Amino acid sequence: MGDQKESLRKITTTLALKNEEITNFICCQKQSLENLEGNSSRVQEDLETEFSSLHSVLDDIKDSMVTRIKQERASRTYELQSQLSACSKALESSEELLEVANQTLCSSEADDFTQVTSSVTMAPAFRLSLKAKATDSMSHMMVDFTQEREMLQAIKFLPVPATPEILVSECQVCDNTVMVQWALPEPDSKIDHYDLEYRRTNHEGPPRTREDYPWMVVEGIRETEYTLTGLRFDTHYMTFRVKACNKAVAGEFSELVTLETHAFLFKLDAGSAHQNLKVEDLSVEWDSCGGKVIQDIRKDKNRTNQSPMHSPARTAMNSPKRVPSARVGRDRFTAESYTVLGDTFIDAGQQYWEVRFDKESKAFAVGLALRNLGRFDQLGKSNASWCIHLNNWLQQSLTAKHNNKARTLDCPIPDRIGVYCNYEEGALSFYNARTKTLMHTFRTKFTQPVIPAFSVWNGSFSVQTGLQVPSAVQSSQRKNSGTSSSNTSLT
Missing domain, CATH: 2.60.40.10 (Immunoglobulins)
Known part of the structure; x- marks a missing residue:
């Protein structure tokens, strides 16, 4: 009995689902019928509009051509009537002169012969051109609509374009x-x-x-x-x-x-940032009061009986804009290591990102670090990090740093730096992001994953990620693959 109920339940469920499908299909068909009615009316209206427009064009052309025929007829009528009037007047004058001449021939007075001869000689008829100034032919105004008629007869519905x-x-x-x-x-x-x-x-x-x-x-x-x-x-x-x-x-x-669309995409790990660094998405700004604010919050917390879950310190530390720290089990950077890391490790491939920094910053650095970079370590001052460092304290200088050794770079200081990492080849290169000019390359062997690293003091910077390795950088890397632009003492 139980098996029969289960079988009936399955069949009932299947039938209910089928009924739902049929109901949905009926709704779709009804909607299609409504759409068909509306679409048919629309295309019929469009067709009538197009034919009305075509009739209007034909009427305009007809009016223009009829006007030209009337103008041609009026012009020729004027020419022919003018010539006909001149001829009629000349003929009338000639008839009068002929009558006077015949009377003179019957006269015997010599003076009359001289006067009449002069008048006959000057008769208007002798100055008339008997070539018609206009013809009665209007054949040049004839039209042949054979081609146009064939085109009109070929009018049909536009075909739906083929699928590209x-x-x-x-x-x-x-x-x-x-x-x-x-x-x-x-x-x-x-x-x-x-x-x-x-x-x-x-x-x-x-x-x-x-x-x-x-x-x-x-x-x-x-x-x-x-x-x-x-x-x-x-x-x-x-x-x-x-x-x-x-x-x-x-x-x-x-x-x-x-x-x-492969590209290196990462965010800044706010959980790793020094307390004096204010991290907003992919931007960082130096905040001289950052550490003091946290200390004041902690002191205020100790003076109250607030629950730790709702304390100002906890609320500040768990801001929704902060991402989970990649430095698992370790505190944020402290002391004079004004550093913040990216949240994504690099353990393979070629990656590229850019950073725009304030050239007025007192100090700025960008590069790579190993995961074991100490919380007190400054970028470039241990064997766990490589960077380009801007010093703008007493005089402005740009240096490549690694393992507490530095080399001054003889190149203009850009406002945006491109960072290229080829993990397998152990190459870390820095470029002028605008001109794609190579500034410096570290050659090393990465024995563990590395992570983007940044530091700033009395300044700000922003990072642009989601970038592919530019073609100019790839070309530069191929060109310089056999040589090293780094200082061997830094690697």
Whole structure:
């Protein structure tokens, strides 16, 4: 009996699910019927509008051509009537002269012959041109609508554009730009433009039901390729699709194409920061009162009976803007080590990031550190860190530091530094981020993971992550792979 109930329960559940599917299908079909009615009315209205517009154009052309015919007729009528009037007057004058001449011939007086001869000689008829000034032909105003009639007879509904195909082999991802190229199955002269959509994602393959990032749209592309610039690759992939559009309708989207957008992405570990460093997302500012504020909070805590879970000190330390510390089981930097670390270790590959710093800072450093960097250690003053250090206390200087040894760098001080790390090759290079000019390279062998490290005193800086290794940096690294621009005493 129990098995029969279970079997019936399963069948009932399956039927209920099927009923739900049928109900949803019926709703979709009803909605499709409503949409069909509305869409049909819309396209019919559009068609009538287009034909009205075509009739209007034809009427305008007709009016213009009729006006030209009337103007031509009026001009020729004037010419012919003027010539006809002149001829009529000349003929009338000639008839009068002929009558006078015939009477003179019958006369015997010699003076009359001389006078009449002179009048006849000056008769207007002798000065007339009997060539018509205008013809009665209007053949040059005839029209032949054979070609136009064939074109009108060829009017039909615009075909839906074919679906483009994104050419994955032609797409390029470099220097934080993505160039996407596509093609149609066959040429189509009716295509007006293309619409490209892309979405960031951390998943390879078809899109999931719920994605964290929306589709971004680029409309009105006239060519069969497009380059997205100024990107920050904060996800592992980007998914693309494209559709073709003519004047009336858009075609179907292409198959989705997912391109890998590898870049080094990290945040600043606020839990590692010195108390005098105010960390806001990827920006750091020196705060001379930072340590004193924490001490005052702790003193105030000791003077009250507040619960530790709700004390001002705990509230301040567990700010939502702070990320879990990567320095597990260790305190933040202290004393004169005004340092903050990134929250992501590097243990493979080639990585790149940039840092913009205030050149008026009294001291600033950027580089890499091992996980065992001491809480009192300043960057570059132990064998656990490598850095470029700006000293702006008595006189401005830029030095490369490692293991408490330094080398002064003979190069202009940029306002933005690019940091490149090739973990396998043990290369740490610093570049002028604007010009991609190499400033210094450390050559070493990383025996354990390293982490981005920064320090600042009486100043500020901000970090830009999600960057690919620039092509210029890759080229520079290949060019300098056989040589070392570092000081051997520093490695």
